[in-house]
Amino acid sequence: GNMPLGTRLMLGINVGVFVVGGCVPPSWSLSYREAWKHLCISPRVIYHRPIQVYRIATSAFTHGGLIHIGFNMLNFVQTGPALERGMGTLRFVHMVVLLILVLGVLYLSLAAAALFFSEPRFFNECAVGFSGVLFALLSIEAYSAPPGTVMNVFGNQIPAKWYPWAQLLLCQLLIPNASILGHLVGILGGFLYQQGSLRMVMLSPSMARTLEDT
Template sequence: MRPNIVTEAGLPTRVSQWWEGIPFLTSAIVIICGVIYLVCLLTGYDSFEEICFWPLAVIHKFQVYRIYTSVIFHGSLLHVMFNMLALVPLGSELERLMGSVRLLYIMILLAISNAFLHLLIAFLVAHNPFHPSQYLMNECAIGFSGILFSLIVIETSLSGAQSRSIFGLFNVPAKWYPWILLVIFQVLMSNVSLLGHLCGILSGFAC
């Protein structure tokens, strides 16, 4: 009598099954951002000041295209990988709840509201009567993380969870979850846009 031989699926099979389980819109965003980064890498394109969210250029030159180009471009391989790996579970969950069309509509609105809040805060800081500073007006923000922070707020609200895990290390009250992530990323990672992430959280609550 021959024994039953049980084999585990190989890595390519498991990756294929994982990818097939990702809804359409979420996988489309991952592909778009990944292809854009790959094209930039192969062509040597690194003039991100042309496409980043630069408040001074948006206000003075009316370069409103930056609202969306800044979202789909990323500055490094680690940057795009981290954002897309964060998007997959988050976007998949929301897309299953809302549907692809509604989630796309919300993401478009989030990009606009994030940009509006970003411009408003940068302008107020630059023209306040106490200590005016042009720093935020000249900040060049790039990447999908602003929208990710908005989606974190929305998904946390829709889930009804009372607590959330921080990287599997400890739990925090759900209402503090996005704020604690904001502080952690700001402390642990260099050259990240505090204002971009903050505006993402504020837009998420508004939504």
């Protein structure tokens, strides 16, 4: 069927940012070569310059190359539509925006905790990409599946609740320089969302219907 509006919107923003980065002069901060340095989520930069907290949002829509965005968007259009059709466009878009913010807070918090325990790697990291949101959506899909549901990982059937963790391990094996913390907070954020821990800031079905009817 046709791709739902919310999925198209998020896909369009991601692709649009990437295309603009390829069209502007290379010296510009929005250019393909420079954007990741100015828009990535970097705990060190944000803690020293809190005004750059906007990086929580900009990092999600910035990608490091054609393969990076291609892989992420291919996965997004496979996962997003089913979730959107199940919950409605308004709730889906609200969920994605909320997840971006929650994942950013989790990322900064865990990076600071790691630094406290003498592991500076995550604090100094400069991460970009939509994959944190993708892992959150995978997590929501897996943890909302009925008991006994199995999912397929390269021909192997595994319980749904282990699916995001299998994908995390697989991703790190295939792409060793991927941000494991970014993917980990995606799984945690999706779990929190699905368990209702973010209920106070979630858009309820009744509220969504009211807004859609106005």
